[in-house]
Amino acid sequence: MALIKKKKKAETPPLSTASLPDIVFMLLFFFMVTTTMREVTLLVKVKKPQATEIQKLERKDLTTYIYIGAPKSAELGTEPRIQLADQLASVGDVQQWVILQRESINEAERTKFTVSIKADVDAKMGLISDIKQELRKAQSLKLSYSANPAASAEELYKAY
Amino acid sequence: MGSRKRGVPEINAGSMADIAFLLLIFFLVTTTMDVDKGLLVKLPPWSEEAQEPPQDIKEKNIFVVLVNAQDQLLVEDEYASLEDVRRMAKEFIDNNGDGTCQDCRGLRDPASSDNPTKAVISLQNDRGTSYNMFIKVRNELLGAYSELRNDLATRKYGRDYESLSESEQEEVNAVYPQFISEAEPVEVGG
Numbered sequence: 001m002a003l004i005k006k007k008k009k010a011e012t013p014p015l016s017t018a019s020l021p022d023i024v025f026m027l028l029f030f031f032m033v034t035t036t037m038r039e040v041t042l043l044v045k046v047k048k049p050q051a052t053e054i055q056k057l058e059r060k061d062l063t064t065y066i067y068i069g070a071p072k073s074a075e076l077g078t079e080p081r082i083q084l085a086d087q088l089a090s091v092g093d094v095q096q097w098v099i100l101q102r103e104s105i106n107e108a109e110r111t112k113f114t115v116s117i118k119a120d121v122d123a124k125m126g127l128i129s130d131i132k133q134e135l136r137k138a139q140s141l142k143l144s145y146s147a148n149p150a151a152s153a154e155e156l157y158k159a160y
Numbered sequence: 161m162g163s164r165k166r167g168v169p170e171i172n173a174g175s176m177a178d179i180a181f182l183l184l185i186f187f188l189v190t191t192t193m194d195v196d197k198g199l200l201v202k203l204p205p206w207s208e209e210a211q212e213p214p215q216d217i218k219e220k221n222i223f224v225v226l227v228n229a230q231d232q233l234l235v236e237d238e239y240a241s242l243e244d245v246r247r248m249a250k251e252f253i254d255n256n257g258d259g260t261c262q263d264c265r266g267l268r269d270p271a272s273s274d275n276p277t278k279a280v281i282s283l284q285n286d287r288g289t290s291y292n293m294f295i296k297v298r299n300e301l302l303g304a305y306s307e308l309r310n311d312l313a314t315r316k317y318g319r320d321y322e323s324l325s326e327s328e329q330e331e332v333n334a335v336y337p338q339f340i341s342e343a344e345p346v347e348v349g350g
Contacts, residue, residue: 017177020177021173021176021177021180024177024180024181024184025180027184028180028183028184028187031184031187031188031191032187034191035187035190035191049291049292049295049296050295051198051199051295051296051298051299052299052303053199053299053302053303053306054197054198054199055197055198055199055200056195056196056197057195057196057197057198057200060196063196065196068291114200116196116198117198119291120291121290121291121292122290122291122292123290123291124287124288124289124290124291125285125286125287125288125289125290125291125294126287126288128291128294129285129287129344132203132342133206133344135203136203136204136205136206137206139205139206141202141203141204141205142200142202142203143200143201143202143203144196144198144199144200144201145198145199145201145295145298146196146197146198147197147198147199147295147299148197149197153246153299153300153303156242156296156299157241157242157243
């Protein structure tokens with residue numbers, strides 16, 4: 001016992017911090033690789049709906065986003081608008097724009113081209129349906145209604 | 161010349177960690193790891209003339225879900241709430257009226273669908289329907305299919321649908337193919 005007590009009293013050696021930069025660099029590289037900067041500045045307010053049957057969109061480079069929601073700047077009113085890339089657009093622009101986006105990707109993978117609609121919960125189906133018609137005209141038939149995962153289906157009933 | 165031969169003083173690397181931390185915090189803040197998730201659907205090809213409903217589909221093989229501008233639901237000509245949609249859709253798909261589907265466990269009601277390969281769900285909405293409601297109903301309909309597929313996977317293979325191999329999943333999908341049609345919006349009003 002006496003021997004052990006003596007040992008406990010001995011000072012602990014200082015922790016070596018020499019490997020700290022290495023650890024930090026490792027984390028740094030991880031975040032540098034995984035980071036994706038937000039590529040568009042949102043001009044419309046988008047609060048995505050919740051759903052349970054959602055699937056991941058695997059290839060970001062094969063996906064094009066259409067944002068729908070009320071404009072952020074007050075002078076443009078509160079009526080939901082469409083945002084394509086960095087500017088507000090009208091329904092008539094969608095077809096041309098989607099075709100251009102599809103042509104910019106590799107020909108072999110064009111069949112996997114997907115349009116993701118990121119629409120606000122308060123948007124009306126009239127506008128969404130108009131866009132759906134434009135997408136059909138543009139022969140771009142793969143569509144994803146972007147949604148946030150909900151914990152359970154019961155949660156969705158509550159809000160209804 | 162003589163001064164050059166003198167050894168260069170070593171650079172103090174003590175602040176290396178600080179610099180790395182600074183960068184790390186920058187990337188931590190700017191990083192967004194959101195993978196886009198959503199309900200995947202396939203649109204029908206465009207045709208110039210208004211879509212005539214195909215004549216060879218029997219009335220009993222179509223399950224009509226109607227959402228009006230007030231976000232109220234009408235399922236098969238009856239008022240329904242969102243909680244009922246999934247159950248009613250499942251009963252309809254799994255009904256197996258003509259008995260050709262061996263894996264189904266439906267009620268075999270002659271007034272409902274013949275078999276899952278013939279059953280079509282038609283989702284109709286008004287222009288004034290809110291997107292939120294539409295997604296919820298769409299989610300329920302997709303949920304009905306995925307529950308049926310999952311049930312079959314557990315019965316047949318004793319595992320979840322998700323954990324099946326690709327060919328096994330295809331077999332399950334062949335029993336319950338997904339036919340959900342999103343009709344062009346009409347003014348159902350309300």
